[in-house]
Amino acid sequence: MTAAPVRSRGRILLSSPDVGGREQEMVAAAIASGWIAPLGPMVDAFEQRIAERCGREHAVALSSGTAALHLALLELGARPGRAVVVPTMTFVATANAVTYTGAEPVFVDCDPETGVLSPALLDAALSALGAEGTPVTAVVPVDLLGRCADYTAIDAVCARHGVPVVSDAAEALGSSWQGRPAGSFGAVAALSFNGNKIMTTSGGGMLLTDDAATAQRIRYLSTQARQPAVHYEHTEAGYNYRLSNLLAALGLAQLERLDEMIGRRRALREHYAALVDGVPGVRVFQRDGDAADNCWLTALLVDPAVAGWSVDDLRQALDDADIESRPLWKPMHRQPLFAGARGHLDGSADRLFATGLTLPSGSALTAGQVDTVLETLGDFLERHR
Incomplete structure (x- = not known):
């Protein structure tokens, strides 16, 4: 039986308020x-x-x-x-x-x-x-x-x-x-x-x-x-x-402070992009043409058949390190609340939900927290190379 991870610091969140x-x-x-x-x-x-x-x-x-x-x-x-x-x-x-x-x-x-x-x-x-x-x-x-x-x-x-x-x-x-x-x-x-x-x-x-x-x-x-x-x-x-x-x-x-906060989120996206560059089956979601985006949340898309691992594997590794991550929005037509609702669908949202994972992206993250997230992600990618 695997022991539960020791959590000695606060959880690193996706996007916590940035106030001062x-x-x-x-x-x-x-x-x-x-x-x-x-x-x-x-x-x-x-x-x-x-x-x-x-x-x-x-x-x-x-x-x-x-x-x-x-x-x-x-x-x-x-x-x-x-x-x-x-x-x-x-x-x-x-x-x-x-x-x-x-x-x-x-x-x-x-x-x-x-x-x-x-x-x-x-x-x-x-x-x-x-x-x-x-x-x-x-x-x-x-x-x-x-x-x-x-x-x-x-x-x-x-x-x-x-x-x-x-x-x-x-x-x-x-x-x-x-x-x-x-x-x-x-x-x-x-x-x-x-x-x-x-x-x-x-x-x-x-x-x-x-x-x-x-x-x-x-x-x-x-x-x-x-x-x-x-x-x-x-x-x-x-x-x-x-x-x-x-x-x-x-x-x-x-x-x-809005532009400053956007700049910090963009810098973090650049770190993620550099880390997964060249990793088979893995890419930053919405990376192409993102110069005009505010980078509110950065997500990875993972093709498990190519990468050899899934977003659930990565999510578990991050959670073990007390780092929050989350799938992309579950499509509304899959929500029990809207069961039976009409839709014009081609499976694109379903695929994104199955293969996407949002990562900590907030401008309030400290340098130490950013280092922890990047090291955890980097270690995971190295183990699954």
Whole structure:
């Protein structure tokens, strides 16, 4: 019987929050200002600066990226009897936002090299839905692990079918596609500032749009849909979805450091790429054309027939060293929650899930932690040469 590994230090995580002195200063300033309750000058400033960073006219700070997707779909008319097209290769929040509205999520497979929504399969899905008379509220491309979707092709497909785009850019702040920043695509876009994202407000998100009426409507819905009366007056259901002034202060400090944090993640990706260079059957996922990516999470793809080992073997070795790793997103069409859901699939997401493993990628990793991860990975590759 093999003895359990001795774990004498803290676990090395995939992407832990990267916060320090500047964040403490900004949060302390927010507290000192007296703006403790939701909203306030830090929220206003955070919205303005994120809008500028993403090339948008308007930004609305919300409690999560999921809240941004939910409200965007509601505003576009998602409801029972209608469909929303979602990539099957995504985190469950994208699909959950659809179910909140009562609409039907229809899953579409991905490009096998990048993992983002396949424009060809999207076209086929929209054609099939149109032929059967199912109205489609929106298409929600996902910027996967910091790689923007192919908006050039997706926008063209959606324009032909007359369907608006809602960009799920939760993982991609700081990335770009053909010179345009993540978050600038679609009628509406959503960002996430969850604790594991490229920058964090602990929890939080942002809705981005160029339409003033849409921004105004989202502000209204996200503050319980309160009417302008001296008492509490409500004519429709609203949501408690706004971001607090304290969390916006944290976001402002994080935004100042965003490019630095992206740079550290990119440097770590370069280390991984150098380590697996020339190893048969192993490559860095999304490596080709990643100059515009934010490198939120770096993953390896492993062909076990060539490498002689699987991602499960590597994951176990890392876990024995107290290093977190995780498979790529389990496709939505494989989730028990969405059993029986319709999809246009070719197996690409299934293959990525079976052969992909995300590695520690956070900008908060210390030099010692990075050395530990690289040494552990290097030792594993040497043993399995």
